[in-house]
Amino acid sequence: MFKKLPGDQVTGLVTTTPDTAVVFRPAVVRTPAIITIVIFVWRVLAGLVRMVWRHPIATAVLAIPAAVTWLYGWRVALLVVWLPVSVLLPWALFDRATFNAWIGWRLLAFWRLAWMYRRHWHAVMTISGLARHAGGRDYVPHLVAVRCTSWADLVTVNMLTGQAVKDWADRIEHLAHGFGATSCRVSVTRAGRLLLTFPRRDPLAVPLPALPLPEAVSVGPVEIGIREDGRPWRLKVHGTHVLAAGATGAGKGSILWSVIRALIPAVWTGVAELWGLDPKLMELSFGRPLFTRYAASPADCADLLDEAVERMQKRAEKFAGVQRDHVPTVEDPFVLVIVDEVAFLTAYQSDRALKQRISAALATLTTQGRAVGFGVLAALQDPRKDVLTIRNLFPDKIALRLDESEQVDMVLGDGARDRGALADHISSVPQEGAGVAYVRLEASPDPIRVRAAYVSDADIRDMVALFQMEEAA
Numbered sequence: 001m002f003k004k005l006p007g008d009q010v011t012g013l014v015t016t017t018p019d020t021a022v023v024f025r026p027a028v029v030r031t032p033a034i035i036t037i038v039i040f041v042w043r044v045l046a047g048l049v050r051m052v053w054r055h056p057i058a059t060a061v062l063a064i065p066a067a068v069t070w071l072y073g074w075r076v077a078l079l080v081v082w083l084p085v086s087v088l089l090p091w092a093l094f095d096r097a098t099f100n101a102w103i104g105w106r107l108l109a110f111w112r113l114a115w116m117y118r119r120h121w122h123a124v125m126t127i128s129g130l131a132r133h134a135g136g137r138d139y140v141p142h143l144v145a146v147r148c149t150s151w152a153d154l155v156t157v158n159m160l161t162g163q164a165v166k167d168w169a170d171r172i173e174h175l176a177h178g179f180g181a182t183s184c185r186v187s188v189t190r191a192g193r194l195l196l197t198f199p200r201r202d203p204l205a206v207p208l209p210a211l212p213l214p215e216a217v218s219v220g221p222v223e224i225g226i227r228e229d230g231r232p233w234r235l236k237v238h239g240t241h242v243l244a245a246g247a248t249g250a251g252k253g254s255i256l257w258s259v260i261r262a263l264i265p266a267v268w269t270g271v272a273e274l275w276g277l278d279p280k281l282m283e284l285s286f287g288r289p290l291f292t293r294y295a296a297s298p299a300d301c302a303d304l305l306d307e308a309v310e311r312m313q314k315r316a317e318k319f320a321g322v323q324r325d326h327v328p329t330v331e332d333p334f335v336l337v338i339v340d341e342v343a344f345l346t347a348y349q350s351d352r353a354l355k356q357r358i359s360a361a362l363a364t365l366t367t368q369g370r371a372v373g374f375g376v377l378a379a380l381q382d383p384r385k386d387v388l389t390i391r392n393l394f395p396d397k398i399a400l401r402l403d404e405s406e407q408v409d410m411v412l413g414d415g416a417r418d419r420g421a422l423a424d425h426i427s428s429v430p431q432e433g434a435g436v437a438y439v440r441l442e443a444s445p446d447p448i449r450v451r452a453a454y455v456s457d458a459d460i461r462d463m464v465a466l467f468q469m470e471e472a473a
């Protein structure tokens with residue numbers, strides 16, 4: 001009787017031997033071969049149609065020569081291949097940008113989809129814990145499409161039903177290493193669909209020299225560097241307050257100086273004023289003539305801030321009931337109060353009375369100054385709790401290189417690091433990482449990576465000389 005085992009129906013089985021293994025074999029329903037073949041062929045055809053639809057150029061590059069070889073022989077195929085190559089090659093050599101936009105990135109996307117993402121998708125999803133096994137079935141997030149830009153692969157993916165963005169944000173390191181990238185950023189494109197950004201190279205690895213002095217008179221948004229996607233980084237300074245936080249040597253100076261540089265034409269014409277607070281006596285003193293008002297000692301800084309508050313309040317009285325938005329004019333210029341190392345004046349200030357005066361003046365400026373044309377741009381080394389009160393007064397924040405991962409969310413807000421703002425991973429080698437930062441733009445919760453242009457001492461000297469010449473003229 002036991003020879004029939006395992007698997008046969010063994011109802012009523014009686015055995016006197018303890019520990020006898022009784023195995024039940026599940027009923028097997030045999031699917032007719034024709035149904036299996038139809039399903040298989042259907043899947044192949046659907047896959048082919050999808051591939052042609054999504055990657056027409058890559059498919060044509062492979063399919064046309066193969067078809068011509070088969071139909072007419074390899075000589076004709078060679079000719080057919082040579083004709084487009086003789087057009088495409090010069091195009092690629094002499095106008096790389098348009099070639100890439102039309103053909104290059106599409107071919108690369110096809111290659112990256114097949115070679116990197118499809119090949120490793122199942123394994124990475126399973127090992128990172130993003131795939132699920134339930135009721136005997138594997139549920140794997142759906143890889144929708146891959147697009148390539150000059151610096152990154154943009155992978156669109158459908159989450160599994162019931163998954164949250166945080167499930168993915170918590171696994172950015174698994175994803176990055178799984179797909180051979182140094183980092184990964186997660187953003188939501190629509191309900192249930194994510195865009196994963198895998199950089200292939202770092203477009204911000206090389207320092208950016210100081211940008212040319214703008215020709216137009218403008219108070220912003222001012223161009224101060226480049227974004228990772230190659231577009232200019234424009235920072236809003238009029239109508240907001242900006243805090244740039246970064247460890248020592250992170251390049252806070254390059255942000256302050258790039259903003260100053262971009263505002264120089266507005267300062268020349270009198271529609272903007274720069275007020276400098278330089279408690280470290282190192283950063284702003286170099287370009288002292290550019291500042292309408294300048295202070296270094298804490299007592300002078302307190303006086304200067306009090307004066308700014310007084311002027312702001314007078315202007316608010318003048319505007320009351322007349323206008324709600326500030327338009328910079330020579331009569332009512334935009335005043336940008338620039339503070340290098342704001343914690344020197346607040347958290348680290350030993351004179352209590354002075355500390356309270358400065359904190360109160362800064363709080364008044366940052367809470368009431370926006371609408372009447374007073375802005376504060378402050379640099380800060382340590383964004384931790386003792387300077388928290390100051391931090392929260394600034395609507396716009398920039399995270400340069402930070403020492404600890406927890407500091408990223410302190411600067412950019414909750415969840416910023418999970419979404420890829422790895423400010424604690426920015427290189428401490430000045431050449432590679434100084435001036436590199438993460439910012440959150442108003443329109444999107446997703447942080448973007450940027451690099452400020454480096455305004456050298458020579459650039460500042462030139463700016464001062466030019467400024468003085470212009471004033472003398």
Ligand SMILES: Nc1ncnc2c1ncn2[C@@H]1O[C@H](COP(=O)(O)OP(=O)(O)OP(=O)(O)O)[C@@H](O)[C@H]1O
Nearest residue numbers: 207248249250251252253254430434435452453454
């Ligand atoms: N945008 C930049 N691109 C390239 N190199 C830069 C950039 N900004 C700064 N550096 C380099 O990094 C060094 C440190 O920069 P900087 O003094 O601005 O840092 P910091 O954040 O102000 O430091 P600290 O808080 O100690 O004053 C500079 O001497 C310069 O060589």
